Amino acid sequence: MNTISRSDIMGTVRNIGNGGKMESDSIRTVWFQQILCLIYFEEHRKGIGNLETVERIPFIEYFCREVDFAERPSPRLFITHIPYYLVPRGLKNKKAKVIYIYRNPKDVMCSYFHFSKKLTASATDNFVEFMNLFLEGEVAGSLWFDHIKGWYEHKNLFNIHFLMYEEMKKDLRGSVLKICKFLGKELSEEDVDAVVRQATFENMKNDPRANYDNKLKAYFGIQKKGHFLRKGTIGDWKNHMTAEQNEKFDMIFQTKMKDIPLKFIWDMNEE
Ligand SMILES: Nc1ncnc2c1ncn2[C@@H]1O[C@H](COP(=O)(O)OS(=O)(=O)O)[C@@H](OP(=O)(O)O)[C@H]1O
Secondary structure (H helix, E strand, O other): OOOOOOOOOEEEEEOOOOOOOOOOOOOOHHHHHHHHHHHHHHHOOOOOHHHHHHHHOOOOOOOOOOOOHHHHOOEEEEOOOOOHOOOOOHHOOOEEEEEEEEHHHHHHHHHHHHHHHHHOOOOOOOOHHHHHHHHOOOOOOHHHHHHHHHHHHHHHHEEEEEEEHHHHHHHHHHHHHHHHHHHHOOOOOHHHHHHHHHHHHHHHHHHOOOHHHHHHHHOOOOOOOOOOOOOOOOHHHOOOOOHHHHHHHHHHHHEEEEEEEEOOOOOOOOO
16 A cells, blocks of 8 residues: 555554554554544444444554455545554655554553463563563564654654543543544534443443454454453553662653653543
8 A cells, every 4th residue: 555545544553562553553553443433434333233443444554464455445544553664655645644642651561561461472471571571672563662753753744643542531522522623524412422432441342343352362363361451541550560660661761752742641640
């Protein structure tokens, strides 16, 4: 896919070390996928039909052997975790819109740790080891810091909007309205209510079209217990990291992110 038409949207969610979403890339990724489906597809919003979100909005880089991107009807919506330098060149003409969803990297790391433990080929079940791998970029998706810095430092090449997972969590309705505004989508109050209701963690967790429970085995060979939608909170890192680990993480974060003026939220009570 080298060209992208005017109506194309890529989301990139960079929730986890492996996360990124081209507007349409890594909040978390699956959350944004659901929100876009609810915004764009009336039947999804109304609960008619059983198409899963990943069928409506495919990944650019995974599970796409059966997908002919060029033939997809407009609006062409995609999600991805890939770094800015690997995206289709056509995105750089700014005709397609990109929404980059990012999450505080301590929660990204913890979420990724639990996801990774479910993988048949899990790198490690040990959090300390995982943290070292994460901070060295030895995880799928490579180094979180490089991913977000790459997109941010090259933002002028794209028609891109950065959105924080934590903001979505604290004000889902306001975030849905921001997304609609950026995308030029006008929804009735009732439709916005329907989007927000079905995009909450609890409702999404119980929505087989959106929760990826069916996909864990099919896509990742995962047979272990647990759900893809695990906790969906802000600050779970406090349940994982020691004071010493936290200090180490903060020092690395401050060094690597010193020139990136994006806001981060680390705690549910933080404004
Ligand atoms: N609706 C909603 N509300 C709040 N949080 C949500 C929601 N949907 C998904 N999630 C959380 O997103 C985390 C998974 O991120 P990704 O979808 O980016 O994963 S992946 O990159 O596609 O593997 C994972 O985070 P953790 O729960 O902390 O593990 C999901 O629970």
